[in-house]
Amino acid sequence: LECWRKSANAMRRWAVSPSLPPPAAFAAATLGLGVGPPQARALASAATSPPLGHCSPPCPRPRRRRSLCSSSPSSAAMTALAVEEARRGRKQLGMDPPLYDYLLSNVREHPVLRDLREETASMRGSQMQVSPAQAQLLAMLVQILGADRCIEVGVYTGYSSLAVALALPESGRLVACERDERSLEVAKRYYQLAGVAHKVIVFSLLLDMISWW
Numbered sequence: 584l585e586c587w588r589k590s591a592n593a594m595r596r597w598a599v600s601p602s603l604p605p606p607a608a609f610a611a612a613t614l615g616l617g618v619g620p621p622q623a624r625a626l627a628s629a630a631t632s633p634p635l636g637h638c639s640p641p642c643p644r645p646r647r648r649r650s651l652c653s654s655s656p657s658s659a660a661m662t663a664l665a666v667e668e669a670r671r672g673r674k675q676l677g678m679d680p681p682l683y684d685y686l687l688s689n690v691r692e693h694p695v696l697r698d699l700r701e702e703t704a705s706m707r708g709s710q711m712q713v714s715p716a717q718a719q720l721l722a723m724l725v726q727i728l729g730a731d732r733c734i735e736v737g738v739y740t741g742y743s744s745l746a747v748a749l750a751l752p753e754s755g756r757l758v759a760c761e762r763d764e765r766s767l768e769v770a771k772r773y774y775q776l777a778g779v780a781h782k783v784i785v786f787s788l789l790l791d792m793i794s795w796w
């Protein structure tokens with residue numbers, strides 16, 4: 584919580600001060616994160632580009648909140664960063680490998696989730712899977728909200744849905760859909776292995792799921 588509070592305060596300071604660099608560069612500098620050459624280039628370009636909301640050419644409709652300006656060069660630099668992160672198999676923007684390894688070593692990952700992640704790693708589309716840290720965040724949200732009904736559109740092989748199903752109470756239900764039969768078969772197998780199949784109602788088609796809901 585303390586860490587989140589510090590980050591929120593830092594972002595708030597950035598939001599009100601046009602002289603500060605854009606968020607990624609600011610966050611990297613504030614947190615002392617190491618960045619590789621492609622990231623460094625993207626961050627340098629983000630730091631030297633015009634402030635968000637002051638685009639060149641100007642946005643057709645200037646927005647009141649600077650951070651919502653999607654056509655600015657800073658947004659493009661941020662997207663390039665995210666793509667680079669995904670290509671390297673890391674889904675935590677701005678984290679260098681030792682920091683990410685440390686995070687992974689401290690994430691509480693159910694053994695069945697770990698097996699699923701390892702099986703999915705060699706499958707087509709595995710970069711779509713949420714990271715263990717993201718899945719843990721979803722599970723935490725289920726717990727702190729006291730949710731007992733959840734919905735997931737797009738299960739893939741089931742990593743995030745399994746994390747949610749494991750966090751749900753026995754009476755809880757997750758309604759989920761996935762149009763790719765092969766991925767869905769993997770997900771169903773892992774729901775069984777984790778003993779949560781009774782909590783998950785699966786549809787192939789989004790429309791069927793919406794009608795049912």
Ligand SMILES: C[S@@+](CC[C@H](N)C(=O)[O-])C[C@H]1O[C@@H](n2cnc3c(N)ncnc32)[C@H](O)[C@@H]1O
Binds near residue numbers: 711740761766
């Ligand atoms: C980003 S992946 C989901 C990853 C998943 N959350 C995980 O952690 O493994 C998105 C999935 O949505 C599925 N999808 C996309 N459009 C869909 C639709 N209209 N109905 C059902 N599934 C859909 C895709 O086949 C893909 O597997």
